Amino acid sequence: MTLSLLEKFRADLDIDAHAAAMSWVPERSQDLAEHLSRAELDAASECIARGLLQLSWPEDHPRMMILAFSPGLDFIQAFLACQMAGVIAIPIAMPRRGREAHILEAIVSNCGATMTLTSESEVLRLQDVFASSPALDRMHILSTIQLKVLGEGRSMARYKAQEHAFIQYTSGSSSLPKGVLVSHANLAANLALIQKDFKVDPEFVMVNWLPHYHDMGLIGGLLTPLYGGIPGVSMAPSAFIKRPVRWLQLISAQDDGRKVMSGGPNFAYQLCADRVADADITDLRLQAWKTAYNGAEPIRAITLQKFEQRFAQAGYSNTNMLTCYGLAETTLFATGNHDPVIRSVSVLGLEQGNIGAPLNEEDSRLLVASGHADPERIAIADSVSKLRLVDGKIGEIWITGPSVPETYFNNPEQSQLTFHAQFADQPQSRYLVTGDIGAIVDGQLYVTGRSKELMIVNGRNIYPHDVEALIQNAVAGIEDVAVFSYDDASAKSESIIVICELARTARGWFADTAEQTLGAELEKLANQIRLAVAPAEIAITHLRFVGPMGISKTTSGKTSYGQNRRAFSELPESIRSRTASAEFRSKD
Structure with missing residues (x-):
């Protein structure tokens, strides 16, 4: 029988209560690092859990608590407290006025939660955000200190445990977030699968920079070390984004004799390959990095190759890369294996719905496998x-x-479509429809794209990620690219829209006019981009240049195609109807 998260944590606690459990490395060097042993983490979480048990919960609704925390150790204490008290945890990004508040409004509307738990230092900030929204102004805000006081001297035995552990709201790359209702059994099964396929053993330490409200950060970065009985060391996502070398420095700083497990989406490896200075690489020690997992978005062969070229001198090898595939609807992890398989495939074949050998060099594209497909x-x-x-x-x-899992919370129609698919010749089966498309070759899973974002042009299957990679690899100065189809009622066919994000240093290339026309430098760049995609016979309908953060992202850093499509649709028709436009103003 697979042990639950709490059962496994307490079994390890009984073996060695003083072993390191969680550590936090602050962004500012003058601040002290924080450390919790297993006993300290258990005690702190139980204090909060006692307070949770004293609250008045509605009889006709599952007990649930929104967890709104900035990066740090407070979150994992609150999350474990919810597990101990039989309360469904709902991790969210710390909301701000604007988009995050809008997402939280949708979450609250869906789940019906009435209480939010946060750190004492964040209470005033949340009150300000909630007061700005009529949908949130009645939300009751509690701090972990309040609950510790409330539960002092109280019993832990009051409520019967609930079947479900937490709700993971999807980051919504194409739509508003949906809440995956994850049971304790789902979580335990996925954590056990990770232990097996990642080959976790007591010699490992986890180094994590991913956000705790995202499935890869929560389950991969925080719960995997707890379940595996190994130390977890975390840093703030913002610290990594500002200076990617900090992640590699934290890996290098782990104790001699420890093997390191750490990872992130493909963009994290690309960011390091692009931005870490040669002088910084000389001080890195990456020999102990034995599991470098890479998932959550398309994995690019050129990124793997460039990362190994840059950091081989520091002891890194791609034989330790673990390419993987997963999503919130599988709790987290689905497939993965070390030493990634890279296959040369036919571009023409991909367009026709097959993975096969290329006809020639021009027809070749490299695909990275996402692991063994059981x-x-x-x-x-x-x-x-x-x-x-x-x-x-x-x-x-x-x-x-x-x-x-079996369902999205309070969304029966979408749950039936997503979690209850059946093969025509297997009427008793229950499958998840992931929304991704791909193929299995020689036992390996190759993910080729999202079914919703697949563009069909003149009978050919065009994958946005392929076009995005083609532009970024061929044209210098492009920070990010988003490619999507746009169905204009006035057009004879679907249009292909390309948004290119430029660095702040390109500010002088943009003209501050209402017409959003292109200056001379951007005209040159536009010509380069159109030439880059011409051999692939891709006709760009509208090419748009934006400034930093001009391409909308989900909370997990993926391109939000739905939001970018909506933003384009809201442009004046006089701009949309042209072949190009430019606006430097970045999104908040």
Whole structure:
């Protein structure tokens, strides 16, 4: 029987209560690092849990608590407290006025939670945000200190444990967030799968920079070390984004004799390869980095190659890279293995829905496998016939098994479509429709894109990520790219929109006019971009240049195609109808 998170944590606590559990490395060097042993983490969490048990909970609604915390150790104490008290935890990004408040309004509307737990230092900030929103102004804000006082001397035995551990609201790359209702059994099964496929052993330490409200940060960065009985060391996501070398320095700083497990999305490795100075690399020691996991977004072969080239002198090797695939709807992890398989495939084949050998060099594209596809859990399905596809055929990625939850909270229609798919020849089966498309070749899963974002142009399948990579690799000075289709009612066919984000140093290239026309430098860049995609026979309908943060992202850092499409649709028709536009003003 698979132990639950709390059962495994307490079993390890009984073995060695003084072993390191969690550490926090602050962004400012003058601030002291914080450390919690297993006993200290257990005691702090139980104090909060006692307070949770004293609250008045509605009889006709599941007990749940929104967790709004800035990066640090307070969050993991609150999360474990919810598990101890039988309260469903709902981790969120610390909201600000504007977009984050809008997302929180949607979450509250969906789940019906009435209470938010935060740190004492964040109470006033939350009150200000909630007061600005009619949908949030009645939300009751509690601090962890309040709950510790409330629960002092009280019993832990009051409520019967609930079946579910937490709600993971998806980051919503194409839509508003949906809440995946994760049971204790789902969580335990996924953590056990991670232990097996990541080959976790007591010699490891986890180094994490990912946000705690995102599934990869919560389960991968925080709960995996707790479940594996290994130390976890975290830093703020902002510290990594500002200076990516800090992540590698934290990996290098771990104790001799410890193996390091750490990772993130592909963009994290690209950011390090692009921005870490040569002088900083000489001081890095990456020999102990034995599991460098890479997932959550398309994995690019050129990124893996460049990262190894830059950091091989510091002891890094791609044989320790663990390429993986997962999503909140599988709790987190689905597939993965060390020493990534990189396959040269036919571009023409991809457009026709197949993964096969290239006809020639011009027809070649490199695909990185996302791990071994266990046939008992992973399948490729034809979306129309609902039958399994043979190896090499591209279709919908379906997943089954104990890690797969059964529902989105309070969203029965979408839950039925997403979590309860069946193969036509297996009427008793229950599969998750991931929304991703890909194929299995030689037992490896290759993810080729999102079904919603697939563009079909003149009968060809065009993947946004392919076009984005083509532009970034061919044209210097492009910080980020978003490519999506746009269905204009006045047009004869779907349009292809390309948004290119430029650095702040390009500010002088933008003209501050209402017409948002291109200056001479941007005209040159536009010509380079159109030439770069011409060999692929891709006709860009509208090319738009924006300043830093001009491309909308989800909370996990992925491109939010839905938000970018909406932003484009809101431009005046006089701008949309042209072939190019430019606006430096970045999004807040």
